[in-house]
Amino acid sequence: MNDHAKPSDEQLVAYLDEQLDTDQRSRIDAAIAEDSVLNLRLQWLARSSLPFQEAYDEVTQQAPVDRLHAMLDTLPSPARPAMSRRWFLAAAAGLVVSGVLADRLFLGWQSTQPKNNWRGLVADYMALYVPETLEHLPSDDATQRAQLRTIDARLGLSLLPGQLALPRLELKRAQILEYDGMPIAQITYLDPAHGPMALCITRSNSGSRHFAHERRHGMNVVYWADMEHAWMLIGHNPASELEQMAKVLRGRLSA
Structure with a gap:
């Protein structure tokens, strides 16, 4: 090798x-x-x-x-x-x-997979996360802005740390993953009560979609879409709490 x-x-x-x-x-x-x-x-x-x-x-x-x-x-x-x-x-x-x-x-x-299985792929990775996965990562503003610029360039977004801030949660890392040529942004948080949580984004042309819920690997997922991107929040937080956070993020990021 x-x-x-x-x-x-x-x-x-x-x-x-x-x-x-x-x-x-x-x-x-x-x-x-x-x-x-x-x-x-x-x-x-x-x-x-x-x-x-x-x-x-x-x-x-x-x-x-x-x-x-x-x-x-x-x-x-x-x-x-x-x-x-x-x-x-x-x-x-x-x-x-x-x-x-x-x-x-x-x-x-x-044949057993949904046509758009990106949420399943994300859940497979998130199932491996524990608080120690994220605790040591730098979370200063300059690092976060640099990481978000990489996401912006691949997904046609314009993200700022302030738009992504959520009560009680610490923003830990923003990175680009890729599966079969499809870029997926993963923005991870550390929740002191529930552990790792992530906001994930990929391109989508399936049209706008209201909030929907599912469970994967014992985690709650809330997902939605606009005209250009599909979004999801995933974590061990209660489903109602995730949806409230999703509403905050959607409001900020669509403004």
Whole structure:
């Protein structure tokens, strides 16, 4: 793995499965320590509920196991000093069926998802947050303004710390996440009573929408939309409290 390359999902899965050597694990440990988004991605993969085992059980029955054994037997021993028979068969079978498997997994999973699942993606990340995630972050005005300018540039907004201020809550960080080319702004707060909370924004052309509620990962969500953006507040706060805060923010940001 290149020292400067961000680990791929395949490498992160191998890391979680303890299939990497000490040097490779050390490189990923260092990358995780330097990149909070990568750390969250690793935790998301660790929590994934996609039916990988069932999918592999089905498709690997179709793999030509006898032929793969014969291929392995033709390899000279020095050429495979650290390669177990089970590892080789799994890798070879994976190459044979990876295209079919990927299609089945993705299409099957995608068919169960709402057409616009950005709120679910945000909730997956927010479920990993604890107060310690945010406590150490700088929250001075200059830092906040610089972070908000990054959001403004990607989402066509004009945000100021004063517009985002909420009673009792401390504004901790504003950052841009991205999924499948779609930028998502995440503005996080720390509530001394209920822990991490976030205002999240992405572009939307589905038209204006009034406040609506849902629950994800044990958290309350209130969401709405204007003509250009979709918005959501998510946290462990009571739903009625979140809606009151959403009304304050919507009033300020649409003025």
